[in-house]
Amino acid sequence: MNNKQRWMGGVVLLGGGVLLAALLLKGKEEIHQNNIKHPELVEQVQQKNAKSDSGMVQLQGLTVDVETEKRLLEEQRRAREKAVAEQEARAAEFLAMQQQAEADAARKAAEEYAALNAARTGAQQSSDNIPPELVEDEKAKQKRLAEEKLTAQKKLDQQKAQQQSEADKKLSAENLKAEALRKADQERKAREKAAEEKKLREVEAQRKLEAQRKADQERQATAKAAEEKKLREAEAKHKEDAKKKAEADKARDLLENGDKQWMVQVALAANAANADSVISKLKAKGYKVVQSPTSKGIRIMVGPAKSRDVADVTRKKITTDASLNMKSAWVIDWVPLDRR
Structure with a gap:
């Protein structure tokens, strides 16, 4: 009986070992298939393992398309999670089969054991009469x-x-790569922004320079116009x-060399009213007034006289006339306006 139980336990152990070996072989086959499908991942892992011995980590070249890189990382993460889930499911299945x-x-x-007890006869064949070696074998089996x-x-x-460690390492490397991509993208955007700002500054400087040039031209044109106006005014004034x-x-030539007439100037009226008053007095005395x-x-003048002497006689007559009250008369040589 004990040999039979030992044989059955050996069969169970052998079956469990066969299942475990089958699972291990299947896992290696899947790993090999993944290596074939994703050689770039294998190469990355090998490069990472080779360089981790020297304490150096080198980042791969940056991918130009950030969205494509993110999508690839997401697909790799999902594939890794799927593989882990399948491995856990197989392990759980193996444990369930073993149990x-x-x-x-x-x-x-x-x-x-129940059939053996039933076959025994008598009161001595109770359930307590289990052979000690069987009990011991059962305990050893449970312990094993x-x-x-x-x-x-x-x-x-x-x-x-x-x-999990490999996944964390791979995720860390992917995070480093994503961070490097993000920094490179930020630097590219910063360079583009700096170039755009530089271009705007150059355009603004060019615009200011053009405005300054136009202002200078307008100022020069205004100064030239003012100078020309000044020249024209000076020329007009000169003319x-x-x-x-x-x-x-x-007029001076006419006075000096022309047909002169001798006049007696009796007054210089400030306005027409004063002139009319003086003229009325003189005409009342019979004088010809001009x-x-x-x-x-x-x-206001009296005359003309044909000679200076005649004019001087008239002057004395006017100045001695108390009714006229014109003591400041004097003789002048005068040319009429129509003869000037």
Whole structure:
């Protein structure tokens, strides 16, 4: 009986070992398939492992398309999670199969033990009369199964820890790569922004320079126009002065060399009313009166006389007439306006 139970336990252990070996072979086959499908990942891992011995980590070349790189990283993460989930499912299936095999073996042993007790006759064949070696074998079996279960659990935990460690390392490398990509993108944007700002500054400087040039041109044109206006005004004034000088010279020539008439100037009225008053007095005495406007007032004269002596006699007559009250008369040689 004991040999039979030992044989059954050996069969169970052998079946569990076969299942474990099958799982390991299947895992290696999947790893090999993943290596074939994703050679670039294998190369990355090999480069990382080769350079980790020297304490140096080299980042791969930056991908130009950031979105494509993110998408690839996301697909790799999903594939890694799927592989871990499948491995955990296979490990759980293996444990369930091992527990089921143990339960079947225990159930079969119990059935055989019950049949053995039933075959025994007499009161001495009670359930307490289990052979000591059978009890001892059962305890050893339970202990061995517990140890094997603990060992399998430890191996599973180690595999999970190793897979998690590898996943963390790979995620760290991917994060470093993503960070490098982000920094490179930021630097590129900063360079583009600096170039744009430089271009704007150059455009603004060119605009200011153009505005300054136009302002200088307008200022020069204004100064030139003012200079030309000043020249025209000076020329016009020169012509006017020349004209006035010519007229003065002509008048002086007429006075000095022309047909002169001797007049007695009796007053210089400030306005027309005063002039009319003086003229009325003189005409009342029978004098011929001539008035001539000047820049200082209205010149009132008596005459003309044919000679200076005749004019002087008239002057004395006017100055001695108390009713006229014109004691400041004097003789002048005068040329009428129509003869000037």
